[in-house]
Amino acid sequence: MDRTLAIMKPDCVQKKLVGKVVDKILENGFNILGLKMIRLSEAQAKAFYDVHEGKPFYDELVDFMTEGPVVVASLEKENAVAAWRELMGATNPTEADEGTLRKLFADNVGRNIVHGSDATETAKREISFFFSETELI
Ligand code: CDP
Ligand code: MG
Numbered sequence: 001m002d003r004t005l006a007i008m009k010p011d012c013v014q015k016k017l018v019g020k021v022v023d024k025i026l027e028n029g030f031n032i033l034g035l036k037m038i039r040l041s042e043a044q045a046k047a048f049y050d051v052h053e054g055k056p057f058y059d060e061l062v063d064f065m066t067e068g069p070v071v072v073a074s075l076e077k078e079n080a081v082a083a084w085r086e087l088m089g090a091t092n093p094t095e096a097d098e099g100t101l102r103k104l105f106a107d108n109v110g111r112n113i114v115h116g117s118d119a120t121e122t123a124k125r126e127i128s129f130f131f132s133e134t135e136l137i
Contacts, residue, residue, distance in 0.1 A: 002080040003033065005126035007115035010068040013037070017105055018071050021114065024101060025075060028087055033136040034074040034127075040066050048129060060110055072130045081123055084116040 006025070008018050025032065040048070045065040052058050077083050089100025093112060096103035106112040117123035127136075 001031075001076050001078060002120060002123075003127060004075050004077075004080040004084045004117045004123045005115070005130070006073040006075050006084055008071040008073070009111070009113055009115060010064060010066075010070055011107065011111040012105070012113045013069050013071060015105065017113070020105075021101060022073075024087060025073070028083070029077055030080065030084070031076040032073055033076050034131045035071065036130075036135075037069050037071045038130070039069045042066050048126070057110060064110060074127045074131055074136055081117055081120055085118070088114045088116050 008021050012018060012021060022032075022035075042062060045062045046053070049058065049061055049065070052061065075084055087101060089096030089102035089106075091102075091112060092109040093102040093106035094109075096106070101114050102112050117126050
């Protein structure tokens with residue numbers, strides 16, 4: 001089974017959608033290996049999104065991700081990376097398929113409710129960014 005990292009972003013927590021998103025995760029057959037609420041520091045947000053450093057949206061993204069708590073989750077499923085990205089929907093909610101989390105709940109391309117790893121290698125790095133092995137059940 002494969003793993004991926006999900007983040008319920010600050011807008012998800014502020015809009016009280018964490019329960020609904022967790023329901024969707026479980027309804028769609030993912031196992032939750034780890035789950036916790038944390039407040040990212042600026043240094044953590046910058047490091048987590050370092051692949052986007054220099055892009056026009058980077059500073060705004062770091063501000064957004066640090067404006068309030070997030071819920072991070074390690075998910076397990078066959079093809080977890082692709083399966084979670086399918087449930088999230090396209091980055092821009094205007095392009096997201098019906099029924100996806102971003103179509104249902106996101107305000108715009110920046111404030112888009114959830115994060116998902118983009119590849120299995122990235123998922124390994126991102127899971128270990130937030131969880132030690134002993135925290136993954
Ligand atoms: O999150 P995802 O992998 O779908 O998209 P990304 O291209 O890796 O971008 C990371 C995050 O940056 C997005 O989820 C958005 O929150 C933000 N972003 C943005 O604000 N404006 C863009 N044009 C692209 C991304
Ligand atoms: Mg990405």
